[in-house]
Amino acid sequence: MKSVRFWGTRGSLPVALTARDVREKLLGALRAARGRAIASESDLEAILAGLPFAAAGTYGGHTSCVQIDTGGPEFFVCDMGSGLRPFGQAATARRNGIGQTFHIFMSHVHWDHIMGLPFFVPAFIPGNRVVIYGSHEELEAALRRQQDKPSFPVDFSIFGAKLEFVHLEPGRTREVAGVAVTSMLQRHAGDSYGYRFEAQGKVVVYSTDSEHPLAQAEHAERFVRFFHDADLVIFDAMYSLADAISVKADWGHSSNIVGVELCQMAEVRHLCLFHHEPVFDDAAIDAVLAETRRLEEITRGARPLHISAAFDGMEIAL
Amino acid sequence: MHLQIATRQVADAVIAMPVGRIDHRSAAEFEAALTPLVAAAVATKGALVLDFSGVEYISSVGLRVLMIAAKKMREREAPLLVTALQSVVAEIFAISRFDRILTVTATLDDAMALCSPAALAQYRSAGASGMP
Numbered sequence: 048m049k050s051v052r053f054w055g056t057r058g059s060l061p062v063a064l065t066a067r068d069v070r071e072k073l074l075g076a077l078r079a080a081r082g083r084a085i086a087s088e089s090d091l092e093a094i095l096a097g098l099p100f101a102a103a104g105t106y107g108g109h110t111s112c113v114q115i116d117t118g119g120p121e122f123f124v125c126d127m128g129s130g131l132r133p134f135g136q137a138a139t140a141r142r143n144g145i146g147q148t149f150h151i152f153m154s155h156v157h158w159d160h161i162m163g164l165p166f167f168v169p170a171f172i173p174g175n176r177v178v179i180y181g182s183h184e185e186l187e188a189a190l191r192r193q194q195d196k197p198s199f200p201v202d203f204s205i206f207g208a209k210l211e212f213v214h215l216e217p218g219r220t221r222e223v224a225g226v227a228v229t230s231m232l233q234r235h236a237g238d239s240y241g242y243r244f245e246a247q248g249k250v251v252v253y254s255t256d257s258e259h260p261l262a263q264a265e266h267a268e269r270f271v272r273f274f275h276d277a278d279l280v281i282f283d284a285m286y287s288l289a290d291a292i293s294v295k296a297d298w299g300h301s302s303n304i305v306g307v308e309l310c311q312m313a314e315v316r317h318l319c320l321f322h323h324e325p326v327f328d329d330a331a332i333d334a335v336l337a338e339t340r341r342l343e344e345i346t347r348g349a350r351p352l353h354i355s356a357a358f359d360g361m362e363i364a365l
Numbered sequence: 366m367h368l369q370i371a372t373r374q375v376a377d378a379v380i381a382m383p384v385g386r387i388d389h390r391s392a393a394e395f396e397a398a399l400t401p402l403v404a405a406a407v408a409t410k411g412a413l414v415l416d417f418s419g420v421e422y423i424s425s426v427g428l429r430v431l432m433i434a435a436k437k438m439r440e441r442e443a444p445l446l447v448t449a450l451q452s453v454v455a456e457i458f459a460i461s462r463f464d465r466i467l468t469v470t471a472t473l474d475d476a477m478a479l480c481s482p483a484a485l486a487q488y489r490s491a492g493a494s495g496m497p
Contacts, residue, residue, distance in 0.1 A: 261429040264389065288425055289462035292432055304425050304461050338460045345453050346422070 048249040055109030055130020056357040058322035062108035075102040101329035107359025110159040121148040131163025153181035155239040156189035175208035233257035235299035250277040274313035282306040284320040303339040320356040376483035378412040384419030387427030407441035412480035418449035448476040
């Protein structure tokens with residue numbers, strides 16, 4: 048496996064910057080440029096490089112969609128949130144978008160994780176193959192229902208690609224295009240499943256929409272085993288710990304604190320915060336990232352844990 | 366034994382002072398020690414003050430124990446206060462947002478002042494120290 052690219056990182060609902068948000072970013076950049084040389088492109092790049100990510104960029108607003116570049120010709124994707132649309136456009140630009148195979152692994156079938164399929168251009172192209180993997184019995188029915196009238200104007204008959212559904216038995220490793228894939232049951236309304244991908248000595252874990260009951264030691268041990276020695280864990284860190292175990296208990300999500308603890312126990316190398324709270328602006332996510340890095344620093348054991356916060360368009364080399 | 370907890374009655378308040386790390390290994394012990402203190406406090410509507418000056422670290426599992434205690438005390442309108450956090454623990458409270466849902470004070474004296482005039486007076490007259 049070569050890298051992971053994020054096409055959608057937001058939880059629950061897509062969001063977008065407003066005109067006011069953009070104006071604030073522009074004002075911040077202009078203030079930073081005040082009194083500085085701006086004659087050359089490198090001058091401008093230097094000014095932008097000095098700005099915090101929330102000022103010079105954005106975490107984006109598409110819902111869950113993550114691509115794993117295995118190094119092979121076939122595409123690997125986790126979830127079909129609204130980020131599937133830009134992913135599909137980028138994939139179509141390769142080799143004219145014809146004769147492609149997509150392996151898509153579904154955490155669950157809640158709306159924010161399936162809403163991209165009706166807008167997934169490769170599924171409309173004859174000769175393409177879209178294989179959708181999951182452990183929910185109702186996976187295919189949920190996707191078809193999404194496009195039934197009156198919710199959507201066209202049903203599955205519009206797709207020109209060959210769509211296939213593959214049921215994965217949780218805990219049983221399956222070989223897919225040279226990658227060992229294992230799913231695991233997670234705590235979420237209607238159940239969700241995490242995925243562990245292993246190939247060429249690299250391990251990536253995708254674990255979103257997953258609540259962690261703190262009182263159950265065996266639950267934590269199960270996740271520590273699932274995460275063990277991973278190069279990258281993509282982790283649902285939607286809420287603060289206080290919210291996750293009080294007013295938002297049983298909402299099916301987790302926190303940055305639990306992410307750090309599990310990854311430290313599992314000797315993970317890189318924790319990527321994911322499924323960001325839709326009410327958070329860029330500055331709020333920046334703050335969560337800074338706090339999480341600080342938590343890792345003050346609780347660090349023998350092995351440091353790298354922390355990042357996913358944003359739409361972010362790429363992590365493995 | 367990862368955690369030790371000493372307690373003392375000060376007028377209508379109880380001060381409990383855990384010492385050590387409250388993590389996945391000691392959280393059950395912490396919960397077992399806290400449960401009767403919470404039960405006694407809600408029965409009398411007296412305050413329970415957790416002096417955290419001896420706590421070096423608290424994990425999510427330990428914070429959950431605090432959350433349960435706070436919820437039980439809030440339901441019965443009995444005050445729960447956490448005080449004198451070490452700097453690492455104070456940071457964990459801030460990052461977890463527990464500083465927003467629990468009453469946290471900088472010093473034990475501040476906490477006693479929030480309990481009752483009698484508790485504060487007895488605490489100060491005892492010399493503001495000396496856990497058993």
